[in-house]
Amino acid sequence: MNPDSSDVLILGGGVAGCVLAARLSEDPGRTVRLVEAGPDHGPDPAGWPAPLLNARALPREELWERAVPTHRFRARVIGGSSCVNGCWNTWGSEADHREWVRAGGERWSAAAMEPYRDAAARAMGLRAVPDRELSPWSRASTEAARALGHTEADMGRPGAPGYGFPLLNAHDGRRSNAALAYLGAAVRARPNLTVLPHTVADRLLVRRGRIEGAVVVTDGVPRVLRADRYVLAAGAYGSPALLLRSGVGPAGELRALGIDPALDLPGVGANLADQPGVFVPLSPTPGLDAALAAKDRAGELYGSRVLLRTAGPYAPEDGWNLHLLPVAGPPLFGTLPPGRYEAGVSAFLMKPFSRGSVRLVSADPLAPPAIDPGFLTDPEGRDLETLRSGLADILRLARTPALAALATPTGDTAPHLLGDDALRARTGTYWHPVGTCAMGPADDPAAVVDGTGRVHGLTGLTVADASVLPTPPAANTQFPVLATAELLAAALATGAGA
Ligand SMILES: Cc1cc2nc3c(=O)[nH]c(=O)nc-3n(C[C@H](O)[C@H](O)[C@H](O)COP(=O)(O)OP(=O)(O)OC[C@H]3O[C@@H](n4cnc5c(N)ncnc54)[C@H](O)[C@@H]3O)c2cc1C
Known part of the structure; x- marks a missing residue:
């Protein structure tokens, strides 16, 4: 694989990023690169730090920021927040699907999502409570x-x-996670898949409505990675922050931060819904x-x-x-x-009406964004x-x-x-933020992506994580996010999201 280019570049190796990397690299003719800011502990649980595998506690290791209010915890490691969460998996109600169908079309109905829900349950090895x-x-x-x-x-x-x-992705007190489940040894052995840990996605280079590259930083050294398709999977806080640093978001706010707006998309970072x-x-x-x-x-x-x-x-x-x-x-x-x-x-x-926001305080990719849950x-x-x-x-x-x-x-x-x-x-949090790059029709000024995750107004860019869900499910979010990533990976693989 050319070290600086691939067919698909996935930015963020959390729950959704691991699903996307595994599914999109199933086609040996498609080269896939997965960028993750945190470490990659590999396919063997023996290589993982013990606290991350302890399902009896919520680990405080491998977080972006520790000295922050608890609602802001977010993992920084391959596998993302599945490495630090409660291992609970539940699904929501038909009402959630009706909301998502209105935003993204029939592929978000309960019936149409069932194969993706089942695929996620199988891959994660979800099991009943013993x-x-x-x-x-x-x-x-x-x-x-x-x-x-x-x-x-x-x-x-x-x-x-x-x-x-709930269904569990833990066995006898040992947590599995999306990286162990989706990026096992056989998947990692694929010559068309590369995982780049310890690499922070700074921003996308946007020119005349196209993405021309992604600036990433490894050990303080920036470089540009190129791809035919860029997929954001940096989570409900990371994905809007990445778009904002790339000049995609509310133009006035971007100018105030000294960032040249490339596309005025007011919904980016708005509509944060947490439970x-x-x-x-x-x-x-x-x-x-x-x-x-x-x-x-x-x-x-x-x-x-x-x-x-x-x-x-x-x-x-x-x-x-x-x-x-x-x-x-x-x-x-x-x-x-x-x-x-x-x-x-x-x-x-579970179905709050209140909305918060994710905003930049600086264009520095290592500066934590301002997260207001709006509870x-x-x-x-x-x-x-x-x-x-x-x-x-x-x-x-x-x-x-x-x-x-x-x-x-x-x-x-x-x-x-x-x-x-x-x-x-x-009031505390269930840690289930969604909605900051919300799916919706192109004529909805608050919508950021369409029903296949494509960013409105840009060619070559998809968002495919918790941030696209326009409303929270009446459920814990890991399982719905896994299924969302399965669905959007299938859309990308078949060209529906091309
Ligand atoms: C403490 C806690 C407990 C939870 N408990 C549960 C639970 O029991 N059940 C449940 O269903 N859900 C739970 N959740 C929520 C669940 O984990 C999330 O819904 C899910 O992880 C969202 O997946 P994601 O892919 O959107 O984001 P994440 O899994 O957060 O992945 C985002 C990834 O992107 C990376 N990233 C971000 N920015 C960049 C960048 N600029 N460059 C490179 N990489 C970047 C991050 O490091 C991270 O690995 C919990 C969450 C937390 C934090």
Whole structure:
């Protein structure tokens, strides 16, 4: 392969980037180069740092920035955020597909996406939660959900509200990730695929509506890589930042940063949608602590393995807009004395109306972008109202005999009654940002890409990661992003996205 040119150049080697590199290099006649800012730990799990393989915790290694609010965590390593995430895989509702079909056409319907969803599940080795991984808290939570009239739902396909179990890309506490799953030894042995780790994509060279190259920096040394097709897969924060540095975005904002606008595309970096949530702590009884400690000693303690999907106000008629997540185990943040555990339930807002933004503060590719998640800012207050209804649902769950036997309310028993500011102060994230290079028709001024990921107004450029989803799924995003990348790789391979 010519060291500086390929048929396809993929910028960003995270969840989507690994799918794209694997699928597009299946054709031996197509040369593919994958650029990743972070390290590449290779196809053998033995070569990976142990913390990244520990599925019992959210690793804090290999992040772009550590000293930032938690909502801004983003991984910088081949495999992307699949190397640091919770290994939960769920799917959303038909309502998500209706929104995506309106934006990108029939290929985004539930039926049309099914083969891509299935391909992603197979490649990632997704599996059901083994019974031994259910803690007494998880079991009691399913009983509590049943007591409140909820029924079991399949979490891995478009479905209905109800309780259920996520699909996992972890086995016996060992995390797999998109790089191990998609870029195994056989794929890496393909002579038409090159992986370039420790290489930061600075910007695209845009001239008269075409991409003429990508400036990348390895060990401080810039060079230009060229390709017939450029594919951005730098994630919901990285892809808009790359476009903005390339002069593609809101022209006024770019000029203010000293960047010459190449294409005025106001949607770039706008429309950031993430799923906010609030944790309601409960006090474990000594009995629950002891039972959790026994699971812990057996190496079978997982903080959360059960999920309840409920429809709060403004939920789509056949869907849900809340995830209630019972949790019991070592605290996610901070520590407790040995033998003591944290228990509680989180409520996450899955279909927020609020939108935030990703903006540049400088043209330096190593300068973190300004990320405003915009949590709970919709002027009509619908998100606050829905979150409050989720918090009230948590109290109903906590009062069921099944959960009340294991944990008692803390002083903080009525978070749904907190004032707006107090509630905002307690709001965290599910880490599921999407929407910053949103798919939509060419006549929609907020749209950045079409239904095949092609950037409106430019030739030769596709975006193919979480940033293209115009609305968040009522789901954890890894599985939908894997399927999105499968879909867009197929569109590229067949020429639909050429
Ligand atoms: C802490 C955490 C927990 C999560 N838990 C879950 C979960 O349990 N279940 C779930 O479904 N989802 C979860 N997610 C979300 C899920 O991981 C993401 O939806 C998914 O990783 C998005 O894939 P992506 O390819 O769009 O971006 P990413 O996977 O983030 O990949 C982007 C890649 O691009 C690289 N990159 C960025 N900029 C550049 C540049 N300029 N040059 C070169 N490379 C660049 C990055 O280093 C990164 O490797 C979690 C996320 C986080 C952060």
